[in-house]
Amino acid sequence: MSERIGDYSAAERNKRPIFEALVEHLSQARAVLEVGAGDATHARYALERLPHCVWQTSEAPGHHRRLVAALADSADHRLPRPLALDVRAAWPAGPYDAVFGANVAHIMDWAAVEALFAGAATVLRPAGRLCLYGPFLRRGETPRPGNATFDAALRDRDPAMGLREIEALNALAQQQGLVALDDIAMPSDNRLLIWQKSGDRSF
Ligand SMILES: C[S@@+](CC[C@H](N)C(=O)[O-])C[C@H]1O[C@@H](n2cnc3c(N)ncnc32)[C@H](O)[C@@H]1O
Structure with missing residues (x-):
């Protein structure tokens, strides 16, 4: 996880384990x-791991310009121009086979997390998947020291931030017609959580 917003070095370290786990779940995603x-x-x-995918990036409007600049050298049609998307505002029409977010749920306030699940449920195709990577808590379990320290630091910085409980996310998912599909342990006490929208499209 980036300890500071705008410091994306963690993404370089965690991309490999994330996609080792994701390829199985997104092998049919386009x-x-x-x-x-x-x-x-x-x-x-x-795009290296899922070469058949069109990967539509998006960022909150305040960070959108930086994302556009980061992809300015790419002429790959599989990486279309990034969208400015605040998950609390209007979402693109979709449909998408999957919605992915890394290290976002503990940065967003709870209203935004709710909006993330609602928005994802709207844009996903039947049987589409919502995949969230990051540090999460489990209700009733003592967090590992690194996650406890990180959670405290986030709440210190902004009381609306903080590590989210998997049970609370599952409840949000259920309200939106998404079913918990997988919960994969990742390095450094992170997890990859996957929910699936109802529907019988083979995926
Ligand atoms: C810690 S960064 C993670 C960035 C990247 N996913 C990574 O793993 O390196 C958290 C990201 O969540 C985005 N974010 C926060 N609130 C948001 C919102 N309401 N809508 C969309 N994105 C949001 C921030 O702009 C930021 O880029």
Whole structure:
């Protein structure tokens, strides 16, 4: 995780394990929307691991220009021009086979996390997947020291930020018709959480 917003060096370290896990889940995906895409490190790597995907990046309007600049050298049609997307505002029409976000849920306030699940449920095709990577907590479990320290530091900086409980995210998902599909342990006490929209399209 980037300890500071705007410091995307963690993405370079975590991209490999994230996509080792994601390839299985997104092998049939052709259109993916990434929220809070940062400097597009994951997006660029996604195309190496998922070469059949069109990976639509997006960023909150305040960070959008930096993302556009980060992809300015790319002429690859699989990396279309980034969208300015605040998850609390209007979403693109879609549909997408998957929505991906890395290290976003603990940066967004809870209203934005709710909007993320609602927006994803709207733009996903039947059987599409919402995939969130990052540090998460489990209700009733003592967090690992690194996550506890990180959570405290985030809340110190902004009380609206903080590591999210998987159970609370599952409840949001359920409200939006998304079913918990996988929960994969990742290096450094991070996790990759995957929910699937109802529907029977083979994926
Ligand atoms: C810690 S950074 C992670 C960036 C990138 N995904 C990575 O892993 O390097 C969190 C990102 O969430 C984005 N973000 C925060 N609130 C948002 C919102 N309401 N809508 C969309 N993106 C948001 C920020 O702009 C920021 O780029």
